[in-house]
Amino acid sequence: MSWKNRNVLVTGAGGFIGSHLTERLVHEGANVRALIHYNSAGTKGWLEDLPVVKDIDLIAGDICDRDRLRQAMQGVGVVFHLAALIAIPYSYSAPASYVRTNIEGTLNVLQTARELGIERLIHTSTSEVYGTARYVPMDEDHPLQGQSPYSASKIGADKIAESFHLSFGTPVVTVRPFNTFGPRQSARAVIPTIITQCLTGDTIKLGNVHPTRDFSYISNTVDGFLLAALSAEAIGKTINLGSNREISITELVSLIVEQIGRTVTIKVDEQRVRPEGSEVERLYADNTLAKTLLKWEPRVSLEEGLKHTTDWLRERLKSYQAGVYAI
Numbered sequence: 301m302s303w304k305n306r307n308v309l310v311t312g313a314g315g316f317i318g319s320h321l322t323e324r325l326v327h328e329g330a331n332v333r334a335l336i337h338y339n340s341a342g343t344k345g346w347l348e349d350l351p352v353v354k355d356i357d358l359i360a361g362d363i364c365d366r367d368r369l370r371q372a373m374q375g376v377g378v379v380f381h382l383a384a385l386i387a388i389p390y391s392y393s394a395p396a397s398y399v400r401t402n403i404e405g406t407l408n409v410l411q412t413a414r415e416l417g418i419e420r421l422i423h424t425s426t427s428e429v430y431g432t433a434r435y436v437p438m439d440e441d442h443p444l445q446g447q448s449p450y451s452a453s454k455i456g457a458d459k460i461a462e463s464f465h466l467s468f469g470t471p472v473v474t475v476r477p478f479n480t481f482g483p484r485q486s487a488r489a490v491i492p493t494i495i496t497q498c499l500t501g502d503t504i505k506l507g508n509v510h511p512t513r514d515f516s517y518i519s520n521t522v523d524g525f526l527l528a529a530l531s532a533e534a535i536g537k538t539i540n541l542g543s544n545r546e547i548s549i550t551e552l553v554s555l556i557v558e559q560i561g562r563t564v565t566i567k568v569d570e571q572r573v574r575p576e577g578s579e580v581e582r583l584y585a586d587n588t589l590a591k592t593l594l595k596w597e598p599r600v601s602l603e604e605g606l607k608h609t610t611d612w613l614r615e616r617l618k619s620y621q622a623g624v625y626a627i
Contacts, residue, residue, distance in 0.1 A: 301530045302328075302329065303325060303328035303329055303330040303526070304328070304329035304330070305329060305330070305331060306330050306331065306377060306378065307330075307331045307333070307375060307376040307377050307378075308325055308330050308331070308332055308333070308376055308377065308378045308379070308380065309332075309333045309334075309335060309372055309373055309376045309378070309379045309380070310322045310325070310332065310333075310334050310335065310380045310382060311335045311363055311372070311379070311380070311381050311382055311383035311409065312335070312336075312337075312381075312382035312383030312384060312424075313334030313335060313336055313345070313347060313356075313382070314334070314336040314337065314344055314345020314346055314347050314348075315345060315346065315382060315383075316346065316480075316482075316484050316485045316486065316518075317382055317424075317477070317480055317518065317521060317522070318334075318345075318346075318380075318382040318383075319345065319346035319347050319350065319484055320482070320484070320518050320519070320521075320522050321380060321382070321522050321525055321526075322334050322347065322352070322356065323350055323352050324522050324526065325526075326352040326355050326356065327352070328526070331357075332355070332356050332357065333356070333357040333358075333359060333372060333376060334347060334356045334357065334358050334359065335359050335360075335361055335363070335369075335372045335383065336358060336359070336360055336361075337360070337361075337362060337383070338360040338361055338362060339360075342360075344358065346484045359371065359372045362405075363381075363383045363401065363405035363406075363408055363409060364400060364401060364404060364405050364408065365408075366408050366411075366412065369408050369409065369412050370412050370415075370416070373409075373412050373413065373416055373418065374416065376418070377418065377419040377420070378418070378419060378420045378421075378422070378529050379409065379413060379418055379420070379421045379422070380422045380424075380525060380529070381406065381409050381421060381422065381423050381424060382424045383401070383405060384401060384402050384405075384424065384454070384457075385397055385398050385401045385402060385450070385453075386426075386450065387450070387486075387488050387627055388428070388448045388450045388451075388574070388578075389488075389574070389627035390627045391448050391449035391450035391453070392448070392449065392575075392578075393627070395449035395453075398449050398450055398452075398453040399449075399453055399456070401453075402450075402453035402454055402456070402457045403453055403456040403457050403460065406423065406457040406460055406461065407460050409421070409423075410460060410461060410464045410470060410472070413464075413470060414464065414468055414470050418470075418471070419471065420471050420473065420529055420535070421461075421470065421471060421472045421473070422472075422473050422475055422525060422528055422529050423457070423458070423461040423472055423473070423474045423475070424474075424475055424477070425454060425457075425458050425474050425475065425476040425477075425538065426451070426454050426476065426477065427476060427477065427478040427479065427514070427540070427542065427583050427585065428447075428448070428450065428451040428454060428580060429444050429445075429446075429451050429454050429455045429458060429476070430442050430443070430444060430445065430580075430583065431443075431444070431445030431446070431447045431451065431580055432445070432447070432579075432580050432581040432582055433581075433582040433583060433584060436546070436582065436584040436586075437544060437584050437585055437586035437587075438540070438583065438584055438585055438586055439540070439586040439588065439589070440476070440537075440538045440539065440540055440586075440589060444458075447577065447578045447579070447580055448574075448578050451580075458474055458538070461474055462474070462538075465535070465536045466536075471535045471536075472535070472536065473528045473529070473531075473534045473535055473536075473537060473539065474537070474538040474539070475524060475525055475528050475538075475539055475541060476538055476539060476540050476541065477516065477521045477524070477541045477542070478513070478514040478515070478516055478540065478541065478542030478543070478583060478585045479513045479514060479515045479516065479542075479583065480515075480516050480517075480518055480521045480541075481515055481516070481517065481518065481605065481606075481609060482517050482518030482519070482605060482608065482609050482612075483518070483608065483609060483612035483613075484518075484612075485518075485609075486626075487620050487621070487622075487624075487626065488626055488627070490506070490513075490549060490552070491515070491552070491556075491606070491609060492609070492613060492620065493506070494506070494552065494553055494556050495556055495560075495606075495609060495610050495613050496613055496617060496620045496622035496623075497564075497622050497623050498553075498556055498557055498560050498562065498564055499560065499610075499613065499614060499617060499622070500617065500622040500623070501564075501622070501623065502562070502563065502564050502565060503564065503565050503566075503567050504553060504564050504565070504566050504567065505567050505568075505569040505572065505623055505625070506549065506553075506566060506567075506568065506569065506572060507568070507569065507572030507573040507574060508549070508568075508573055508574065508579055509548070509549040509550045509553070509566060509568070510548060510549070510550065510581070511548065511549060511579060511580060511581050511582065511583075512546045512547060512548045512549075512581075512582045512583065512584065513546070513547065513549070513552075513583050514542040514543055514544070514545060514546055514547075514583050514584050514585040515543060515545075515547065515552075515602050515605070516541060516542055516543050516598055517598070517600040517601075517602070517604070517605030517608070517609075518605075519599065519600055520541070520543070520598040520599060520600055520605075521541055523596060523599065524539070524541040524590060524594065524596050527590075527594040527595065527596050528594060531593060531594055533593055534593060534594065537589070537593070539589050539590050539593065539594065540585050540586060540587050540589060540590060541585075541587065541590055541596070542583075542584075542585020542586075542587050542598075543585065543587070543598045543602065544584075544585055544586065544587045544598075545584075545602065546582070546583075546584040547602070550566070553566060555602070555603065555606065556606060556610070559603070559606060559607060559610060560610060569625065571625055572625055
């Protein structure tokens with residue numbers, strides 16, 4: 301099925317994943333409306349300097365505002381819902397903000413989708429909802445555990461989405477990306493944190509370096525979103541998007557410094573260390589369902605993705621405050 305001339309909305313379109321998804325949809329020929337978070341400066345997030353911005357119907361607003369959200373969703377067939385508060389450390393300080401945006405905001409999207417008869421709603425989850433792995437690889441039946449206010453709010457959002465499908469037949473697909481990385485990602489995330497520090501010095505300040513993660517390059521994640529939106533069999537399901545490869549943060553540092561070609565020292569920065577019970581120690585995706593149901597495969601490897609990301613960050617180092625911890 302083609303995206304050409306299909307009317308779609310992306311919420312959170314100015315963010316990391318949202319901007320890449322929006323860009324791809326424009327290239328695929330869709331009529332794209334982008335809901336970006338309103339700010340008084342009128343900036344458009346990562347869409348700001350993209351050539352495709354001229355081809356997008358931009359709406360500034362907030363998913364917590366039902367009236368503005370209804371305007372954004374009016375007349376579209378497919379909604380990709382990515383708007384969320386995502387920073388885990390900030391959720392320790394402002395948990396109510398996460399409940400309001402991630403749970404209540406998602407409820408607004410679902411209610412509006414039901415009222416307007418939206419053809420398909422792609423809801424964005426996160427691997428953080430699983431908490432530390434109880435078995436690996438982690439499939440979609442793995443228990444959920446809210447080890448941070450952020451992950452708890454995303455569990456709530458996922459369950460609201462599930463309830464709307466079961467109660468009202470709302471055509472929802474929940475896509476659950478593992479650790480997506482690539483160009484445009486905030487330095488709050490571990491890969492740009494490591495790369496920017498490695499490019500500017502000989503010491504890398506990190507928190508806990510023992511946890512393992514399952515990293516997926518941004519184009520792989522966008523592929524999964526598009527395939528999930530086109531699959532009738534995916535409706536009502538939750539689908540992992542991960543590489544089925546586990547790597548520790550220490551091993552990740554070694555991989556990055558080897559690519560860049562320098563020697564560094566890792567220094568544990570106590571302000572970056574999460575509360576012991578909150579740290580997710582292990583994430584390792586079972587992507588069998590995505591492969592069988594969506595015919596999805598991660599096309600870009602971790603090594604190739606790291607090279608693309610490093611090249612992009614190298615040209616934009618002035619935009620990143622290497623070594624500065626921002627929650």
